[in-house]
Amino acid sequence: MSKKATIYDIAKELKITAATVSRALNNNPKISEKTRELVQATATKLNYKQNKLALALKSGKSKNIGVVVPYINRIFFSSVIRGIEDELYPKGYHVIIAQTHDNKEKELKILQNLLNEQVDGILISSSYSNNEKHKLDYLVKKNTPFIFFDRKLNFPNISSVTLNDYQGGYDATKHLIEQGCMRIAHFLVDQELELYKNRFKGYKDALEKSGLPFLPEYVVTLKSDIEAGREAAKTIMKLPLPPDAIFSSTDYGLLGAVQYLNELSVKIPDDFCVVGFSNAPFTQFLETSISSVDQSPVEMGKTAAKVFLEQIENEQTVKICKNVVLPAKLIVRKSSGKIN
Amino acid sequence: MSKKATIYDIAKELKITAATVSRALNNNPKISEKTRELVQATATKLNYKQNKLALALKSGKSKNIGVVVPYINRIFFSSVIRGIEDELYPKGYHVIIAQTHDNKEKELKILQNLLNEQVDGILISSSYSNNEKHKLDYLVKKNTPFIFFDRKLNFPNISSVTLNDYQGGYDATKHLIEQGCMRIAHFLVDQELELYKNRFKGYKDALEKSGLPFLPEYVVTLKSDIEAGREAAKTIMKLPLPPDAIFSSTDYGLLGAVQYLNELSVKIPDDFCVVGFSNAPFTQFLETSISSVDQSPVEMGKTAAKVFLEQIENEQTVKICKNVVLPAKLIVRKSSGKIN
Numbered sequence: 001m002s003k004k005a006t007i008y009d010i011a012k013e014l015k016i017t018a019a020t021v022s023r024a025l026n027n028n029p030k031i032s033e034k035t036r037e038l039v040q041a042t043a044t045k046l047n048y049k050q051n052k053l054a055l056a057l058k059s060g061k062s063k064n065i066g067v068v069v070p071y072i073n074r075i076f077f078s079s080v081i082r083g084i085e086d087e088l089y090p091k092g093y094h095v096i097i098a099q100t101h102d103n104k105e106k107e108l109k110i111l112q113n114l115l116n117e118q119v120d121g122i123l124i125s126s127s128y129s130n131n132e133k134h135k136l137d138y139l140v141k142k143n144t145p146f147i148f149f150d151r152k153l154n155f156p157n158i159s160s161v162t163l164n165d166y167q168g169g170y171d172a173t174k175h176l177i178e179q180g181c182m183r184i185a186h187f188l189v190d191q192e193l194e195l196y197k198n199r200f201k202g203y204k205d206a207l208e209k210s211g212l213p214f215l216p217e218y219v220v221t222l223k224s225d226i227e228a229g230r231e232a233a234k235t236i237m238k239l240p241l242p243p244d245a246i247f248s249s250t251d252y253g254l255l256g257a258v259q260y261l262n263e264l265s266v267k268i269p270d271d272f273c274v275v276g277f278s279n280a281p282f283t284q285f286l287e288t289s290i291s292s293v294d295q296s297p298v299e300m301g302k303t304a305a306k307v308f309l310e311q312i313e314n315e316q317t318v319k320i321c322k323n324v325v326l327p328a329k330l331i332v333r334k335s336s337g338k339i340n
Numbered sequence: 341m342s343k344k345a346t347i348y349d350i351a352k353e354l355k356i357t358a359a360t361v362s363r364a365l366n367n368n369p370k371i372s373e374k375t376r377e378l379v380q381a382t383a384t385k386l387n388y389k390q391n392k393l394a395l396a397l398k399s400g401k402s403k404n405i406g407v408v409v410p411y412i413n414r415i416f417f418s419s420v421i422r423g424i425e426d427e428l429y430p431k432g433y434h435v436i437i438a439q440t441h442d443n444k445e446k447e448l449k450i451l452q453n454l455l456n457e458q459v460d461g462i463l464i465s466s467s468y469s470n471n472e473k474h475k476l477d478y479l480v481k482k483n484t485p486f487i488f489f490d491r492k493l494n495f496p497n498i499s500s501v502t503l504n505d506y507q508g509g510y511d512a513t514k515h516l517i518e519q520g521c522m523r524i525a526h527f528l529v530d531q532e533l534e535l536y537k538n539r540f541k542g543y544k545d546a547l548e549k550s551g552l553p554f555l556p557e558y559v560v561t562l563k564s565d566i567e568a569g570r571e572a573a574k575t576i577m578k579l580p581l582p583p584d585a586i587f588s589s590t591d592y593g594l595l596g597a598v599q600y601l602n603e604l605s606v607k608i609p610d611d612f613c614v615v616g617f618s619n620a621p622f623t624q625f626l627e628t629s630i631s632s633v634d635q636s637p638v639e640m641g642k643t644a645a646k647v648f649l650e651q652i653e654n655e656q657t658v659k660i661c662k663n664v665v666l667p668a669k670l671i672v673r674k675s676s677g678k679i680n
Binding site: 286 | 367413439
């Protein structure tokens, strides 16, 4: 590889000052279009690559924020990101997104890389559970602020924005009981993750408070997809006393179950009620629209961004740590609308 | 703001060498856990921020790739990204994602920022049309490779991976004609974008080849969402001679139209056939599943990544420019399945 060209090489070639070259490369409006093009052409010719360093050193800030999510294509996460961008973009921040595919090793590498890139903050929905959170210890201890959203890890002095998942699970189950359902099954996604545990706890407590028995065979742990939901429905419908309702922590899993119930000609909501979680868009446009718990993802993103801004603006005085819990909103649709 | 701490300050404080500090901060396995923690704690105390520069200078590569798309939550784009990641992640690259929300000004800023961040390449589906592409001139002329996918801009010597949108439009329309449809409407999204123009051209050519007239009143330009599709359907169904089929460049728009047709009790596919474009997941799980043209997004992402790798590996010898066109695949479902 040839020796790296510097702005001085470009200046020498064009017989202008290095300062002018620098301004031209940074698209400073004081520089004429002609000069900028000339500088750019020479930079290309000399194989010059502009260096981030100068910019970052000047301000001490990169104005880049890293957002790390399990999957960008889950409507929940993309909506959170939308909220984050809506809040940070007008303040001159760039939002850099990375997805972990729920791969913990990948998450570590992504975080390390973002910190190396000197982002000003990291907003993350982690794939780690609180049992293994020590693996992130050395990262959150660095000077870059971390804000957890939705999938939170309990580190001291680290901010977070989460949903009241317990209340969401409780409200959904209570609503099914009010519809007259007596044998409510639950689709659980991941016992390790706090948020699913909390929804499950809400479900159990709502049963208990209404005097309904909790039956372990009515709880199925499954992946959050249609096929898994179909299989889970098969399992519970084969029980000697099948359930008459499902509260599912996953809308996609529930969709698979609904497809299977349709094949069995089980009538929804007359003979069987269902409520999902996360209010995925398809829930409203199915012929039998599906009740679901809304997670206010845009609101969650905006809040996480605001918490970050507060933190960064107060960096030199006090370290602000905030743990915001947003309310869950049950949206009742046809799939659980016996009483109307 | 206090003076920036350097690794020398940390070394001095701990009475170890700067090289050891550097290795510890870069998580070099040769350094003991104890030393790493000590260095990290001191770095935190002194408010030291690690600098990307050292790493980038060493290799001349950041191993970061920027991927820029209009919307991360469109299944098409998230699937392309999945393909890119599947190909690049095993090669040690980090994929940094940014979304433009189809905002051109934002796209420019994002690109400028990614280039400042010294990414090794940019894979982009642009929101610019070929009429305005000169605004990106100075960016693509820099030394960082650009690869366009799906929404391509025609720059000389710049690689691209696109779908054969013309063939997709042609096949979809021909299929509707084969089902006996005589008055086929078209939902067009954006006349400015090459890909929509090509689908439209395929539609027109298929009509012409079959001897069917092209009627401008059967072509509606609309946004790619449900509400707009509903409105578009209202418009064409009010015509003195309403159409008997729709080929839509947008699945979401088509969904709105199908909802409206259902309200009018128009029977699909008996009295009206529809074919969409992009094979959105919901098309298959509606009760009347919707025929659609698949864009092989994962394949597109993998191909774009491979083109990038070829380019970067050959940087020092020849500049490789490749323009790959992937075939469009019509998937026939109930919504256009009269003959079966």
